[in-house]
Amino acid sequence: MPEVLLQLDGVHTHIGRYHILHGVDLTVQEGGLTMLLGRNGAGKTTTLRTIMGLWRASAGRIRFDGADITQMATPDIARLGIAYVPETMAIFSQLTVRENLLLATHTGRFDAARLEQVFALFPVLKQKFHDAAGGLSGGQKQMLAIGRAMVEQRRLMLVDEPTKGLAPAVIEHLIGGFRELKAMRTTILLVEQNFHMARSLGDEVAVMDNGVVVHTGGMAALADDEALQGRLLGLSLASHQ
Amino acid sequence: MSGLNRAAPWVVLPVLILAALPAMAFSSWVTLTLAGVAMGMMLFLMAAGLTLVFGLMDVLNFAHAAFVTLGAYLAVSTLGALSGLVEANSLVLNLLALVVALLVAAAVSGAFGFAFERVIIRRVYGSHLQQILITVGGLIVAEQLLVVVWGAEPLHVAKPLLLRGSFIIGGAAIEKYRVVAVGLGLLVFAAMHLVLNRTRIGLLIRAGVENREMVEALGFRVRRLFVGVFVAGTALAGIGGVMWAVYQELITTAIGADMTILMFIVVIIGGLGSVTGCFVGAMLVGLVANYTEFLAPKLALGSSIALMVLILLWRPRGLFPVAKQ
Numbered sequence: 033m034p035e036v037l038l039q040l041d042g043v044h045t046h047i048g049r050y051h052i053l054h055g056v057d058l059t060v061q062e063g064g065l066t067m068l069l070g071r072n073g074a075g076k077t078t079t080l081r082t083i084m085g086l087w088r089a090s091a092g093r094i095r096f097d098g099a100d101i102t103q104m105a106t107p108d109i110a111r112l113g114i115a116y117v118p119e120t121m122a123i124f125s126q127l128t129v130r131e132n133l134l135l136a137t138h139t140g141r142f143d144a145a146r147l148e149q150v151f152a153l154f155p156v157l158k159q160k161f162h163d164a165a166g167g168l169s170g171g172q173k174q175m176l177a178i179g180r181a182m183v184e185q186r187r188l189m190l191v192d193e194p195t196k197g198l199a200p201a202v203i204e205h206l207i208g209g210f211r212e213l214k215a216m217r218t219t220i221l222l223v224e225q226n227f228h229m230a231r232s233l234g235d236e237v238a239v240m241d242n243g244v245v246v247h248t249g250g251m252a253a254l255a256d257d258e259a260l261q262g263r264l265l266g267l268s269l270a271s272h273q
Numbered sequence: 274m275s276g277l278n279r280a281a282p283w284v285v286l287p288v289l290i291l292a293a294l295p296a297m298a299f300s301s302w303v304t305l306t307l308a309g310v311a312m313g314m315m316l317f318l319m320a321a322g323l324t325l326v327f328g329l330m331d332v333l334n335f336a337h338a339a340f341v342t343l344g345a346y347l348a349v350s351t352l353g354a355l356s357g358l359v360e361a362n363s364l365v366l367n368l369l370a371l372v373v374a375l376l377v378a379a380a381v382s383g384a385f386g387f388a389f390e391r392v393i394i395r396r397v398y399g400s401h402l403q404q405i406l407i408t409v410g411g412l413i414v415a416e417q418l419l420v421v422v423w424g425a426e427p428l429h430v431a432k433p434l435l436l437r438g439s440f441i442i443g444g445a446a447i448e449k450y451r452v453v454a455v456g457l458g459l460l461v462f463a464a465m466h467l468v469l470n471r472t473r474i475g476l477l478i479r480a481g482v483e484n485r486e487m488v489e490a491l492g493f494r495v496r497r498l499f500v501g502v503f504v505a506g507t508a509l510a511g512i513g514g515v516m517w518a519v520y521q522e523l524i525t526t527a528i529g530a531d532m533t534i535l536m537f538i539v540v541i542i543g544g545l546g547s548v549t550g551c552f553v554g555a556m557l558v559g560l561v562a563n564y565t566e567f568l569a570p571k572l573a574l575g576s577s578i579a580l581m582v583l584i585l586l587w588r589p590r591g592l593f594p595v596a597k598q
Contacts, residue, residue: 086489107489110492111492118487122486122490124479124483124487134476135476180491
């Protein structure tokens, strides 16, 4: 049985005077891909940012590999081996593709084998290695953001809506990339609105609504249960093929 | 951004220099151009830290001018103490005196910059209003502390013997000290360019200016980086203060504050957070000030502001805007 790598217990987050997370309980199993689904404004992005320490949890506990990381600073959380791919991608547009990738290495040097894995997943990054990242297309920037998260061995990847605004062909390419990452036993917590992608990739699923997790279970079970989809998400996966 | 659009800001400088040529005699043009470039170099030294501090941490530091003033007063004391070297009939000894003054100013300004960041700036991250209030207050307090140490009377700065006067080349008077200022400015710009583009620290600074949060999410402590940048920026302000003081020869505690508006104009024209922009912006301000003072003295006072308005009408985020996320 896989071990729990990440665990959130009753996590609350306030942003200014707004109470966004109202006691999130969530577990992510090591080596699996957990989908985090929910309507807009359900608190998915806030959950990822709270895990990364970018917004501070006001109550509750976040454990990573057994260690309490609730009050740790973002750089320390990252150095535990947690990579974050935000919804905005946060590519450094004035730096080259190479420099963007190099920033994600803590030694300042590439692991050649790891870099080749990134290039194998996203060959365009090799072609544009010395180009300014600001000149990449939206899909290419997303590939760079994911490549940056995997250019070093990470224990957990937090990925926020990687398909947002991308063309279907690019989304298929990204799905292929995530399949490769799964095959490499990378643990991933993936926020996604694209249900085709969710069904293709997810092992486990957690559904959020109004700042709490309202359902957890296997992705396959949710994909097969249209009534449950309708109740939790207000729509049917079958309509999002 | 197209290649043409990227190249356009670089064209402004030569266009300005060439456009001034028909308006005056060739010898005057050479003299004024070198004077403008030298003034620009000194402005660059003073403002370079300001642009990085704002770019990296969104900190508006009006007390930056205090470090320029501190550098100027340290120049008085250091060059006064080294009068043997200053008055020696040897270029090497003269330059040695200047280099010692620059190193002392950089070290002391940097040390005070470190203390200022730890005690004052760190408390006002994220609030521009508080930053303006507390750093303007810091500037006033610093000026009064300088009065306590050095007195309220204007002080004379000894310019090294062989750096006084001018060369006359083809009828154009070229002030010797300005040549030194241009050399030092180019050296500092080249060093900053190398650090920013060829080192890991530089890579982190460039990335941090663009998206501080993501640099932290990659595992780097931006605050620690910022302290280093702040110290380097105040050390550069001290160096700029020495150069400006020796150029002015007579200083008061207002020497830094008088340059505040020009420093901010340079930073805004160049694009907040851009060292290259700061360099080009400083050259433009220096050249426009010198040309205008010669051609239309009554307009000289407002020439820098007019330049800023024109540049911002053309490129609202400055000549070399840094994409911030």
